[in-house]
Amino acid sequence: MSSELQVKVAVITGAARGIGLEIAQKFHSEKYHVVILDYNKEALQDCKAKLKGKKRYSYFLCDVSKPKQIQKVFDQITSKFEAVHALVNNAGIAIFKPAQDITFEDWNDVLSINLGGTFNCSKIFYPALLKGQGAIVNIASISGVRASTLRIAYGTSKAAIMHLTKQQAVEYGNYGVRANAIAPGPVETEMAKLVHSADIRTSYADAIPLARYGTMEEISNAVYFLCSPAASFINGQIIAVDGGFDAAGVGLPSLRN
Numbered sequence: 001m002s003s004e005l006q007v008k009v010a011v012i013t014g015a016a017r018g019i020g021l022e023i024a025q026k027f028h029s030e031k032y033h034v035v036i037l038d039y040n041k042e043a044l045q046d047c048k049a050k051l052k053g054k055k056r057y058s059y060f061l062c063d064v065s066k067p068k069q070i071q072k073v074f075d076q077i078t079s080k081f082e083a084v085h086a087l088v089n090n091a092g093i094a095i096f097k098p099a100q101d102i103t104f105e106d107w108n109d110v111l112s113i114n115l116g117g118t119f120n121c122s123k124i125f126y127p128a129l130l131k132g133q134g135a136i137v138n139i140a141s142i143s144g145v146r147a148s149t150l151r152i153a154y155g156t157s158k159a160a161i162m163h164l165t166k167q168q169a170v171e172y173g174n175y176g177v178r179a180n181a182i183a184p185g186p187v188e189t190e191m192a193k194l195v196h197s198a199d200i201r202t203s204y205a206d207a208i209p210l211a212r213y214g215t216m217e218e219i220s221n222a223v224y225f226l227c228s229p230a231a232s233f234i235n236g237q238i239i240a241v242d243g244g245f246d247a248a249g250v251g252l253p254s255l256r257n
């Protein structure tokens, strides 16, 4: 077997920027060949320019809500590599609007990318993950753990991703492929800039015991851990990387004062 076939492969969706790009760089630093998938042409070009000259990266323009596009990527990857060892379903969009203002189109866009994309990529890459006895990490959100305003589509999609993760853990786990999810708290990225109003930022500061946003590195470390041999018996878990947001009840701001 050639050394190219033996290398560990990680597929990261929505990896042209933000948390996905950070996860891609983490796996790369751990000697993986990293496959970057994104549907934003411009962001993908910027990402390529940023990582220019670095070996062990492949780039694909691919919309995770479109199974045919993912299948094409799968065919190209598996013609070069025998197996995939990690799949991180990170691609996602956020549309924050009051429940009565969300349109059916908004709802379908959020569900088909966040939930549908996670299902599609897992299903299509499963044969290669099986060969690699790999691991899936789905990126959910604390918005899927606890409900709050404006997130009727986004929060529902993320809650569904958590249950999808458990379904995958039960079925794929039987064959040695683990599936877990990370539920990040707020992280300063382009997405957060778009949907986190001043109000939302103040509310997060009030509700998170660590009283700050998380970093992309804090998320990527947790994702990498779940794919690593150190997590070999962890399957079907949702790990909140959220500064204690999910653990906290009422009274935190007054306790601080």
Ligand SMILES: NC(=O)c1ccc[n+]([C@@H]2O[C@H](COP(=O)([O-])OP(=O)(O)OC[C@H]3O[C@@H](n4cnc5c(N)ncnc54)[C@H](O)[C@@H]3O)[C@@H](O)[C@H]2O)c1
Pocket (backbone or CB within 6 Å): 013, 014, 015, 016, 017, 018, 019, 020, 037, 038, 039, 040, 043, 062, 063, 064, 065, 090, 091, 092, 093, 094, 113, 117, 139, 140, 141, 142, 183, 184, 185, 186, 187, 188, 189, 190, 191, 192
């Ligand atoms: N930033 C936060 O505060 C936060 C908190 C919790 C969860 N998350 C989740 O983390 C993930 C990454 O978010 P981010 O903050 O880095 O956002 P981001 O918008 O900066 O990056 C998301 C990337 O996904 C890509 N993408 C979106 N739809 C796609 C599709 N259909 N096909 C392929 N690529 C697609 C985008 O082009 C973009 O490059 C998302 O799933 C998001 O819901 C983010």
